[in-house]
Amino acid sequence: MKNESAQMNTIEGVSAAVLMMITLFFVTQSSIITPQTEMVLDTQLKQLGNDALRVLDSEEITNNYTTNNTMLEMYVANWSADDLDSDLDMLLTDNIMYNLDFVHLETDLNMNRSRVITSGAPVENSVVVSRLVSLHSDDDVSTRWNLTIAPTDVKVVDVRLTLWYI
């Protein structure tokens, strides 16, 4: 009897240890540990992307007198990929790469996505920011858009910027 009780002590110790290790194993496996710095980098990247599109889409950047359209509206209407590329290159920091798409709804309600600027394949932690731009019939719309806009109509284009750090 005495011996069995002593063995129980050992078994209890071992089982308690196993229980703790299993609990710890499950805790570490189940919780998603995202390093804080990575989340901050994502926020920073998203913020710079949003700022770039927002600045290009502000009335103030055209210095008020030449046109009523913003730079972004003109670039989208004219399909000026090179101008847009050089502006984004200046607005974003040197360690950022980006792709840019124009996304719009065709008359047959198909989603049309056109790659306008390609810098390469986005990496795993890329972020996407976007801004809606309206094209009007009196805008200087490029033939590349292949669409006619009725005077009472507007065409909404989603400008999508995919950014990642290199």
Place this chain on the structure above:
Amino acid sequence: MDFLTGITIFLVTFIAVALFIPGMFTPFESETVDLNSIAYRTSVILVEDPGRWNNTTIGGSDWERNVTTRANLKRIGLAIDKDNPNVLHLNKIKFFNNDSFMNNSEVIYNLSLYRRIGTTNVTYGYNISIVELGDGTIIAERGEIISSTSGDVVSMKRTVLAQTGYYAYLDGENLTQEDPVANTKPWINVTGSQDEDVVFEITNFNVTNPASTKYQWIKLNNSAFTNYNLTTGTEYNVWKKTNTTDFVLSPPVTSPINRTDTLKFVINRTLFFAGNNTLEMNFGGIDFKGGDPLEYTDSLLPIYELARLTVRVWS
């Protein structure tokens, strides 16, 4: 003996687990989280908010015009208004950058750059700068210089349009000259002393003799100068833009001048004094209509420069 073995295994595992647990939460350490969110919050307040002032009766976001007692300044925001985030107002930037308007500790408390431990406030180190994207000109900088003792510094970068001044946009057809003395000499009036350089652009020239179009000189008349011929380089500069080129710094004579060309004049602010400051230019081959001089301050538009606002915070 068995009991001793059991308790030993238990204790060894228990201690190992206890030591492992703090390491598990390293990525979520509160210090890093605090600083990053503080940098982010500060950048959002500065870039996206126009700020707020109020006294006992009224208030608004135009604090740069109304704050005589700093106690009335509730929030430092630099945006021109709430509908235009990322577009920063000239005078708001100036007041923010002015040490005598608000000192370091007022900036710290207005932007909540501190944490409360017990009954004392422990302030964070900070550095906020607005730098032009093109040439790296520093538009504003507040806070301390980052040193090797600053420890971990976290930063948040924002892209903004910062207003750096005003300019007048003048139509050559509307510009007047002192009839009937000369028809190639337009004049404009600048009232009062100036805080910023006087900048104006002229376009849509009424070219009457294309072969002899030229710009010759600019003269100033005010309480200090009489018919004073301004010197290029030190007192003023002229840039010329054509249909095919952007503004290029031009020597005093920029020939030829086409109708659609634009000339930009930038004149040193120290030349202007209280009362009337009349500027008279002389062209050739271009006519201007007769009349009283146009008032520069009536046709001002803001100048915006692309800039990077960086907030750096450390504990």
